Amino acid sequence: MKKVVPFRQGKLNVDKITLAHGAGGKAMQDLIDDVFVAGFDNANLNTLEDQARFDLSSLAANGDRLAMTTDSYVVDPLFFPGGDIGKLAVSGTVNDLAVGGAKPLYLSCGMIIEEGFSIESLRNIVTSMKHTADQAGVTIVTGDTKVVHKNAADKLFINTTGIGVIPSGVEVAATQACSGDVIICNGYIGDHGAAIVDARGELAIENTIESDCQPLASLIEAILGCGSDIHCMRDATRGGIATVLNEFAQASRVGMRIFDSALPVRAEVRGMCEILGLDPLYLANEGKLLAIVAPQNAEQVLQTMKSHPSGLDATIIGEVINKPVGRVLLKTGFGGERIVDTLIGEQLPRIC
Amino acid sequence: MKFVDEFRDPVHAKNLTKQIKLLAAQLSASDKQPLQLMEFCGGHTHTIFRHSIGQLLPRNIETVHGPGCPVCVLPMGRVDDCVALATHPEVIFTTFGDAMRVPGSKKSLLQARADGADVRMVYSPLDALSLARKNPEREVVFFAIGFETTMPSTALTVQQAKQEGINNFSLFCNHITTVPTIKAILDSPDMRIDGFLAPGHVSMVVGEQPFEFISQVYKKPLVITGFEPLDILQSIYMLLQQIVDKRCEVENQYYRVVPSQGNTVALKAIQDVFELRSFFEWRGLGSIDHSGVKMREDYAAFDAEKKFDLPLLKIADPKSCQCGEVLKGAIRPWECKQFGQACRPETPMGALMVSTEGACAAYYNFGDVDRLLERRDVDTPTAEVSA
DSSP: OOOOOOTTTTOOOOSBOOGGGGTTSHHHHHHIIIIIIHHHOOHHHHTOOSSOOOOHHHHHTTOSEEEEEEEEEOOSSSEETTEEHHHHHHHHHHHHHHTTTOEEEEEEEEEEEETTOBHHHHHHHHHHHHHHHHHHTOEEEEEEEEEEOTTSSSSEEEEEEEEEEEOTTOOOOTTOOOTTOEEEEOSOSSHHHHHHHHHTTOSOOOOOOOOOOOOOHHHHHHHHTTTOOEEEEEEOOTTHHHHHHHHHHHHHTOEEEEEGGGOOOOHHHHHHHHHHTOOGGGSOOSSOEEEEEOHHHHHHHHHHHHTSGGGTTOEEEEEEESSSTTOEEEEOTTSOEEEOOOOSSOOOOOOO | OTTTGGGSOHHHHHHHHHHHHHHHTTSSOOSSSOEEEEEEEHHHHHHHHHTTGGGGSOTTEEEEEEEEOTTTTOOHHHHHHHHHHHHSTTEEEEEOGGGGGOOOSSOOHHHHHHTTOOEEEOSSHHHHHHHHHHOTTSEEEEEEEESTTTHHHHHHHHHHHHHHTOOSEEEEEEEBOSHHHHHHHHHSTTOOOOEEEEEHHHHHHHOSGGGHHHHHTSOOOEEEEOSSHHHHHHHHHHHHHHHHTTOOOEEETTTTTOOTTOOHHHHHHHHHHEEEOSEEEETTTEEEETOBEEEOGGGGGGBHHHHSOOOOOOOOOOTTOOHHHHHTTSSOGGGSTTBTTTBBTTBOOSGGGTSTTSHHHHHHHHOOHHHHHHHHHHOHHHHHTTO
8 A cells, every 4th residue: 555645744833722623624634644643653544544444364364253342531630640541542442352352453543632732742642542552562543533612521532442353262251250260360459540539639648559551462462372261351440340240240140259358459559448438349440350260270370460561460369159149249358258249330438 | 558457457356256255155135136236337337347247246246237327317308408509500519429429309419410510529628618719709618517527627627717718618517416316316215225336536526425324324335436347346345245244334445546535626616616406307317306516606607508598498208218217226227128129229218228338238238148148039139230
């Protein structure tokens, strides 16, 4: 395919987004060429066609099924310790593909920008997306930009859709958990949720919590390739690990038992949760997955995770049990058990 | 983590449980007619469930979860008043997080916000005051809620507002008092409580003395209790020891935080800003004499009830709601006909299902696994509702 040199690259000379940048004219062309095409820089995008085009045979070389997913990202603040909305928008969609066993390949990027948004911030976000995409081995091949009136959106919303290919023989599904299986988590839980609460600056707490936001594609590739059968796998985002475990328990018609003493929670995150009356089981993560594996494979999966940078703190947090069907139990430090249900809505800090 | 883990040590817990079992064996209470110990405070209820302490206790001892969750006991009429206040276009309505979900007769504050009201979550009344400083053209109303624990911070905030001459800040005062409410429970004919775990943080403010009538007049033992699992176990042990010794005293397990005379500075601030109401309405318990406070005349300029025209309507609890009986230990949460049926955390009918600190919501969310399984067997859909 012939590479088209973007005609208007280098012409963008204002510092704020205006409605003109979404109006389809020269200003919009400046923005696309100078920020998006220059930033994402890849052969498919550089053709400047209205759609990305893929060679079917190279897709088929990777596996026998396509996987597709979409997610929209609306985080406040846009930049937080450990990441930004761009890193999040790539990681989140990549992870949704990867936990299904797919090798993530292509992403789209739709941006809804509030009038007045800083072009420098936008460039930083695009750079972060490109960096994260490279890290995850995906290309951002098509996109869309809309600019809305002041107050019609909160600064910037991003939607990414992802396409990946599932290698033949890989079967990961939430329905496959069996009694006796082991639950493995690739590291500390609740970091993202706690970092966001902290970054909003509403609490006069000095803290150093960083979001765990990261693409998990290469970690997942490693554990899928280690010769062990992964029964279920999901990334624990909104709703935390409690929500994912409930989903597994209901889909597989089994119970789950996790151990309070085995849960990996950083002291800073625990401290914040104690003060606010939040539960780390329900805090969001953006770089954590739960894998359910047969007991004989647990050690191998665990060691594979631990030898990967995204799984250094991987640990076994629980086991799959027969009963109660569809329920998650937590064994407390004192030997009792309680139910860990899904939340009704958002976790709200307790009054006292 | 220091100051937390040392009060959650499983080895100490095991020892305490053993001691509790030895004492429990000396009681006349049976598994069928267990001894009932009430923890008044929602914070205690939360700890008991979170750490599954109920399962560690011998079967002839039962904890009864009292009305000490200020979010739960807020009557619907007051929530309606909040919504009415929040709906004023000039008002920024500020509230603690968990009060936002409490249902009014028509909507909660969360729903009011969805309908366009400017409702903002704050972590302290001082946050609300700084919003007032930043938004001089708006009226910032703080939803003051809680027992004596949160009263001092509200009082000090209003004192500061007065000192600074801030005139766009007011309180919607829903502070409630502990002692008159315990007295109301003790006076009710179906009351079956044998001893009390008294609220640690309320006591930190009011001290030990206000509880003495419970041991002296009502002859019930009482232990002021901290909020970590070992605090609760130790206090249960202390209560049982009193019962075995046939003593009725006010004892202070939480002496690392609670001075016997309370916090005189905090009490002075409360005294300066607030005075007792002749009565206050509680969800689940009805009207209780002297169980709430209002702002004194000196602070009328900061009183949202005086600044705004409020509906102030009394909305009765649903007839089939049995919160009152649960609160007094007459029935257990899962024995209420509405539990898990019409009344669930996502659509609470009664006070105790509203916040996770409410007894019914705690049972529903955290579950006593055996009991929930028993219920499941007879009624599968109940256990699956949250799916």
